[in-house]
Amino acid sequence: MSKSNDFILNGLSCSSCAAKIEAEVKKIEGIKHADLNFARSLISVTGEEETMARLEVELQEIADRIEPGLEVEKNSNKNKKNSQKSFLSQLPRKLIIGTGLFFIAILTAELPVLHGLLPNWFMLTLFLTSYFLIGGKVLKIAFRNILRGQIFDENFLMTIATLGAFAIGEYPEGVAVMLFYMIGELFQNRAVARSRSSISSLMDLRPDYANLKDGEKVSQVEPEMVKPGELIVVKPGEKVPLDGEVVAGEGMFDTSALTGESVPRRLEKGDEILSGMISRDGLLTVRVAKSYQDSTVARILELVENASANKAPTEKFISKFARYYTPVVVFAAVAIASLPPLFIENALFADWFYRALIFLVISCPCALVVSIPLGFFGGIGRASRQGILIKGGNYLEALNQVNKIVFDKTGTLTEGVFAVQEIRPEKDMEQAELIELAALAEAHSNHPIAKSIVEAYGDEIRLARIADYQEIAGRGIKAIIDSKEVLAGNYEFMQEKDISCQKANNNGTVVYLAQDGEYLGLITIADQLKSDSQEAISRLRSLGVKEFIMLTGDREEVAIAVAKEVGIDKYYAGLLPAEKVKKVEELLVSNKEDKVAFVGDGINDAPVLARSDIGIAMGGLGSDAAIEAADVVLMSDEPSKLADALVTARFTRRVVWQNIILALGVKGIVLLLGLFGMASMWSAVFADVGVALLAVLNSMRILRG
Secondary structure, three states, X not given: OEEEEEEEEEOOOOHHHHHHHHHHHHHOOOEEEEEEEOOOOEEEEEEEHHHHHOHHHHHHHHHHHHOOOOEXXXXXXXXXXXXXXXXXXXXXXXXXXXXXXXXXXXXXXXXXXXXXXXXXXXXXXXXXXXXXXXXHHHHHHHHHHHHOOOOOOHHHHHHHHHHHHHHOOOHHHHHHHHHHHHHHHHHHHHHHHHHHHHHHHHHHHOOOOEEEEEOOEEEEEOHHHOOOOOEEXXXXXXXXXXXXXXXXXXXXXXXXXXXXXXXXXXXXXXOEEOOOOEEOOOOXXXXXXXXXXXXXXXXXXXXXXXXXXXOOHHHHHHHHHHHHHHHHHHHHHHHHHHHHHHHOOOOOHHHHHHHHHHHHHHHOOHHHHHHHHHHHHHHHHHHHHOOEEEOOHHHHHHHHHEEEEEEEOOOOOEEEEEEEEEEEEOOOOOHHXXXXXXXXXXXXXXOHHHHHHHHHHOOOOOHHHEEEEEEEOOOEEEEEEOOEEEEEEOHHHXXXXXXXXXXXXXXXXXXXXXXXXXXXXXEEEEEEEOOOHHXXXXXXXXXXXXXXXXXXXXXXXXXXHHHHHHOOOEEEXXXXXXXXXXXXXXXXXXXXXXXEEEEEOXXXXXXXXXXXXXXXXXXXXXXXHHHHHOOEEEOOOOOOHHHHHHHHHHHHHHHHHHHHHHHHHHHHHXXXXXXXXXXXXXHHHHHHHHHHHHHHHHHHHHHHO
C-alpha cells in the first residue's frame, strides 16, 4: 500500500545539494516517487507504507551527509511565518570563536614583541584551531564525499587549497581563504532565503481558518473541511478562505496579493468573491462555490511553489557546466604544480604549488552556481509581486525572444461586457420610450445583447404587458406588447418583414425596432475597449515587439474599428476557436527563430494558449482553464501587465549575463596573473568569494525592482 508525505528541509540553501538529496531519496528501496521543491524547501515522497514509516530518519541521515546542518521535519501544511533574524544572530558560534582566535594569531605573528616570546608551535596551534573551528563543516563534507566517491565539488576545492597553504607555511592565508569562503556562504544563504521569501510571499494568501456558519452558530474550522454549498462568514481584517458568492453584506476588499493592484474592490450581494482577498470592512456571508483544493488561492499557491522546477536554458547550462568544470580545474591545478618544475629550468616546486593553490581558490564556481538560479528566482518573485504568475525560469527567459504577439479581442483588449452605446429614435419617439420598448421585447431572452438592453433600461419590467413572445435564431425577437406587434432584431430581420429602414454603419451590434410595421429607431450595443489597451500596445512596441495580430470571432467591421483604435497591425475576424489555433500554427511555422505569444482570456482560448510558444492568460482570477493552459497568468485584467512582464524578463536576463561576465572575466584575469606569479592568495579570495558576493548582491537588485 502506497503512502505520501511531505518533509520540510529547514536551512536548505544550495540548489546543487537539493538535487543530490532528491537523487539519494529516489535510490531508497520502496520509494516510488520523490520531488524536491527548492523554492519551498520541501520534498514530496511517495512509497511503500513500511518505507515511509522510517523515511524521516533516513532523510535526516541523507541530509547530514550532503549538507550538514539541515533539519528535517514533517510538513504540517500550516502557514508558518518566517521570522526575520539579523545577520549576526545567524552566525555559527564556532565561526565567531574561530574568527577571534584567527585575529589573535595574526596579531601574535605580526607583533615583534609577542612573536619573539611565543614558540612557533603555539602560533601554529592558534592558526590550526581557528582553521578547524571556521572550516570544520567544509572539511567534514569534503571527506565524507570522498569516501562516497563524490570528490569534485567546491568543498573539495576549498579543502585542498587551504590544506596546501598550511603545507607550504602560509598559515594566515589558509585560514583567511576558509574564513572568507564561510562568510560568503552565509551571505549567499541569506540572499537565497530572501529570494525564496519573495517568491513565497504569496504563502501569506493561505487562509488559517474559515468561519463556518451552521444556522445561527459560527465556528472556526480548517478551510479544507468546508464543502461547496455551505455558508461561511468573513469578518473585517480576515482573509477570504474559499471562493464563493456573497449572499449577505457588503464591504471593501484588498485584492493586492492576487492582482498586484492597490485599489480595493467593493463587493456586495450577488458578487463573486475569491479566496485570498482580504476584508477591509463589513461583515459578509458567503456561499462556498469550490472546495479548498480547487479554490483560486490553492491553485495560485501551487503554481508559484512549482515555478522553480522549470529551469531556464541558462540555468541548465550553468548546472551542467559546473558539473564538468570542477574536475577539469582539479586536474589543471595538478598540472600547474607538477609540470613546470619538470620542464622549466630553475622552476621551484613550492612556487608552482602555491600558484596551483591560487588557481584552485579562484576556480571555485560558486559565483555562477549560486547567482544564476538566484537571478531567475528573483525575476519570478518580482513578477509575482506585480500580479504576474510565471510558471518557470524557462518561460521568463522565453519572454525575451517574443517579437510577435497575438491577441484575442473579447475579454482581452476589450472589457467583454456589452453595453448600450447609442439610442437613436425616429420621428417623434423619445429615447426613453425606445429603450423601454426594446427592454420589454428582450425581457425573456438570455442573450448578452438582450441583457445589456434590459440593464440600460434600468427600471422594473412589467411582464404582464407582453402577451406573446417568439425568439427567431440569428434574426431577432417578435413579441406582442400592449396589443401591438413589436420586432427587435438585425437589419436582415427588418428586410424580411418589409420594414423600411436604412442600414447603420455603427461599430457594434445594432438592434433595429419596429412596431406594427413602422420603423421606430435603433440601439447600438458595443463592447468597450479596456482603458489600458492602447497603452499596452504602445509600451510593447517601444520594447521592440515587431508585430501585433488580433484574432476574433466578431464581425469584420468591429475588428477593423478595434484594430485601428488600439494600434493592431493585422486582424482576422469571424474565426471559430479551431480556426484561431490554425492561424497561430501558421504564424509559428513562419516565425521559427523568435517566439510567438498568444494572449487570451484563458477560458474559450485554452487550445490556442496551449499551442503557442508562450500562452498568456488575461484576467485569470478564478479561471481553471487560464491557470492550466497558460505559461504566464496576468492576474489582473490589464493588458499593460504584459509590458511589465517583458520588462522584468529583460532586467532578469541583463542581471544574469552581468553575473556571468563578471564571474568569468575577473576569474580569468586573476588566473592569468596567478600563473605568472603576480597574484597572491588574497587576490584569489577576492576572485572567488568577492566575486560571488558581488554577483549575489547584483541578483538581489531584481527583487528590489
